[in-house]
Amino acid sequence: MQRIGVFICWCGSNIAATVDVKKVAAAALNEPGVVFSADYQYMCSASGQGLVKDAIREKGLTGVVVCSCSPRMHEATFRKAAESCGLNPYMVEIANIREHCSWIHKDVAEGTEKAVILMRAAVAKVNLNQSLVAGKSDVVKRALVIGGGIAGIQTALDIAEAGYEVDIVEKKPTIGGKMAQLDKTFPTLDCSACILTPKMVDAAAHDKIKIYSYSEVESVSGFVGNFTAKIRKKARFVKEDLCTGCGLCTEKCPSRKTPNEFNEGMNTRSAIYIPFAQAVPKYAVIDPAACLHFKTGKCGLCERTCDAKAVDYNQKDETIERKYGAIVVATGYNVIKLDNFGEYGYTENPDVITSLELERIMNAAGPTGGALLRPSDKTHPQKIVFVQCVGSRGQRPCDKPYCSKICCMYTAKHAMLIREKYPDTEVYVFYIDVRTPGKNFEEFYRRAVEQYGVHYVKGQVGKVAENAGKLRVYGSDLLMNEQIVIDADLVVLAAAIEPDESAKKIATMLTTGIDTNNFLTEAHPKLRPVESATAGIFLSGVCQGPKDIPETVSQASAAAVKVIGLLAKDQITCNPCVARSDELLCNGCSSCEKVCPYGAITYIDKEVNDHGKREVRRIASVNEAVCQGCGACTVACPSGAMDLKGFTNKQIMAEVDAICR
Amino acid sequence: MSVEHESFKPTIVAFCCNWCSYAGADLAGSGRMQYPANVKIIKVPCSCRVNPTFVLRAFQRGADGVIMCGCHPGDCHYSTGNYYTRRRMTMLFDFLDFLGIERGRTRVEWVSAAEGARFASVMNDFVKNVTELGPNRKITDLRTKPEHKEGE
DSSP states (O other): OOOEEEEEEOTTTTTTTTSOHHHHHHHHTTSTTEEEEEEESOTTSHHHHHHHHHHHHHHTOSEEEEEESOHHHHHHHHHHHHHHTTOOGGGEEEEEOIIIIITTOOOHHHHHHHHHHHHHHHHHHHTTOOOOOOOEEEOOSEEEEEOOSHHHHHHHHHHHHTTOEEEEEOSSSSSOGGGGGOSEETTTTEEHHHHHHHHHHHHHHOTTEEEETTEEEEEEEEETTEEEEEEEEOOOSBOTTTOOOOOHHHHHOSOOOEEOGGGTTSSEEOSEEOSSTTOSSOOOEEOTTTOHHHHHSOOOHHHHHOTTOOBOTTOOOEEEEEEESEEEEOOOEEEOOOTTOGGGTTTTOTTEEEHHHHHHHHSTTSTTTTOOOOTTTOOOOSEEEEEEEESSSOOSTTSOSSOOSSHHHHHHHHHHHHHHHOTTOEEEEEESOOOOOSTTHHHHHHIIIIITOOEEEESOEEEEEEETTEEEEEEEETTTTEEEEEEESEEEEEEOEEEOTHHHHHHHHHTOOBOTTSOBOEEETTTEEEEESSTTEEEOGGGSSOOOHHHHHHHHHHHHHHHHHHHTOSEEEOOSOOEEEOTTTOOOOOHHHHHOTTOOEEEEEEEEEETTEEEEEEEEEEOTTTOOOOOHHHHHOTTSOEEETTSOHHHHHHHHHHHHO | OHHHHHHOOOOEEEEEETTTHHHHHHHHHHTTOOOOTTEEEEEESSGGGOOHHHHHHHHHTTOSEEEEEEOOTTOOTTSSHHHHHHHHHHHHHHHHHHTTOOGGGEEEEEOOTTOHHHHHHHHHHHHHHHHHHOOOOSSOOGGGOHHHHHHO
16 A cells, blocks of 8 residues: 655645645545645745655655646656655656646636545556656767758757767758858848858868768657668769869750759759859769750760769669767748749749849849849849738738748848949838847848838738839838839849748658647747757757747757757666556557557567466567657557556556546 | 536546647646636546547546547657547447447547647537536446435
8 A cells, every 4th residue: 555645735826726725635635545645835846845855754655646737847846856765756646736727717616626636536546656767778979960051050060069970961962051042141231151151161071070961861760869860862973072073064064954043043053063152062963854964865074074083873872871869950941932922923023033032133143143133134123122921921821820030131131232232223111010029120120211211111012013114013001091003123022931841751750749830849939949849859940930040040059059968968768657568468469569659569479477387478578768658559459468657557547537436 | 407507517537648738738727718627637648548448437437528639630749649549539439329428428639739728618618518418327337426326
């Protein structure tokens, strides 16, 4: 028989205002196994925990029930307290009488009655609790970062600086991500490439960082501290160890009509190409869809041109397997497709562009060499209209419900830069709200309005139509309550951003949560913003939600700290609430093995002693380090051999009985 | 009838998975979203941990309704657990219906950790349905209910 102590927390008035705690404490003494009960104002405080510890020592308690807030809040606190005075931490259970009782009920009689029942269920469970010992598993001291944008680079650099190995897996031929495409950054107007490319070089040069560019993570198995990832290195058709990045092949290549991804398709590139001059790693890559050799079997000019003999048309995809202790997802974002936004005529009219396209136009390495020219006729636009919230904050199926966060600021930046460089240009910005929460953001926006004379119009654009070589923009000015028509030369759409399409696949692969907008879900929105709900998986950058560069870098470093904290441990404690098979009851049917999502169950031939009869039987065996404790196998087991420690059939039945009593 | 309904307070057992719906219930609590005190939550690691025998046991012991909450399909913390729940419970509820335990007394719902309001509205709706159905007497083991013994 257990000797159980029941401790009822007032939580100030959070619980005590709706639950008669004295009554609960008195009722506890009538429950089987309960030898002690007490109530206290703040059980989680040092003195409250002291009360629990003293009772464990003085009354010789073998089990503890704390009636308090959610176990998600303080279960760990009380288990630690119990452990500190020699009681197995898994002999402690929490009855959640705050979130599940006092906060949702107003009537004291009703609240007290429910609190008593919840306490009774917890006592019934503890009566059947058994001491559990958590196993240990080794930590592989290497991290995997999926995505090589600024988020991934920063995370990798911070982890590497702490002395741990990091692999960056980037699906594109170069790291750098979206930030490499930007011209200037707000609100300081730093040159984006000038602050990013040194970091790219640092990452490539770091002896602890290995970059797998043009590669994708194909599958991940394992668990915190011990993941195994399969990485597919896509064939570049260029040997990385030989290519010097001289670029001669790209000049000689006769196939030059492929839209250049780096310039958002506004100019073309050759079939063998280097994404951009500062690419890291700087190796050429052949696009087989465009290459004449792959299409016709002829050509072969690049192979003949290359002095280093790096071109290899027979290269195949290569899959490598690596072990990691922690994984950081930094898959970033894309600008949404604008096919469904017919009102702006983006797909029909080349002079309707996205802000990212404008970014390339204004960049010295861009398609126009940095000159602001219309894509259609390469003339200088006199009148430019910016449209905010294209696809953001909308209710239609093609819209995103959220704010993309960065658009207000980059539009102010664009408007300011254009007015600075071409003072003869008139600039209009149609906005719903201007959102500038950030250090020096509001001041930056005010400068655009006051110093640079950008016309901000509160209202939306209903239609953009071509009219005699110009773009007629029909909009509304909500402050003046009038319709306005502007004949513009260039229309720039601040299109919403969305998580990269790979995010969903990767989330599934890593069994982490994803929200309705395909952003990865953090473990707690306030207190655990860079961890995913799955142990050992961390989030960095826009894959978790829209954010600008400074925020991305902060989060990237935060994720790195979490990874370092994990890798610094030689061993980690496993969850002891895992499945266990009763070898005498198991009939070796394989039902449990089939439902296990982790492959934690294998079958072994083992000699068992069945009531004096010794024989070798095929029975289920659970790998406790791999089992995550979901319990699917316990229900699938037809003979009742499989049970889940900490949530045994008997324990749950006892809770059911206590509630229905 | 209506008078009886007002005085009748059904016993409801709610199995909530640790990762989504238990957290959703916590969120309903921190948001002070009211739902009836009849609902008593049992925490399980995953909705797939709920053995059909637990549901039978609850009705046997006099529960008037049993609800299971898990992560939304595709969002299961253990990737596939809630799919098992969905299939197992479809069969179980059919069977219970055959035994005379109405469909309104059993339910599987998906509530994410972010859906406190949804948790409260699901519980309000479920309690209302079960209250309308009245007390469950179908497979109740009367030996465990001394006060029922005389009434029957």
